[in-house]
Amino acid sequence: MIEFQPTLYLRQSCASCLELAAFLAEGGLFDHFIIQDLWPGDENEGAIDPEPTTIIPPPDFPAAQVAPGEVLIGCDAIIAHYAQRRGLNPDGMPYYQYVQRGPVRRMREQAARRGEPDGALGTSGKERKTRTDRRRNGGRLSRLRHRLAVGDPA
Template identity: 35%
Template structure:
């Protein structure tokens, strides 16, 4: 008897994109169906994860997921969409996930964009 494939999600600590996936997994009740591999930046665990992923991705970045046999993806929205299809859950109906996406995550993305714009303007000056 073969065991069903269990997706693996690689989540870096303090990453807002990784937090978005973690919240989806928790609110969707997928904790038992999805394996998470958590690690901190600059740790031996990160080195292990990077080594595990390097042959499967053009560029190792996080979050990342081994979503099905032979398929690895890295974009948080793509990972959530794949997990949503698997679980038949709609992220738009999940209040905690949506609160994060529309609140803190959106604010972080605005700050990131503003920072990039300021760096670009400073480099041009």
């Protein structure tokens, strides 16, 4: 029997994804996840491996499949889940606080000036995506959902 490994869905240049990555790295949890980078067209895009996943989250980032059939969406929800589960205090994590108060804050300020939600990449399910983002993610996620539905691991 294969042991379940949580999957983390991140998007490059997403302020909330950076914030979550800082928390998980400082808490010693980042290596605990299978990382799925769902930014189609990016030169760093990796192949999406549907084998370890049973659920594809909606196109909101960050998201984590924390157990079979259980997906958490949004930085705050994922941090709260692992902080409580592992006894971590985000307020007492200096690197996480540095990233949150520095780069993440700047990314959000710049996005707000451009009229984009949280780096234009969505985190809470309430934020909308641009047409381009929807098209990019929609096609890729649709193909992945189809492969999972028909049992095609490629």
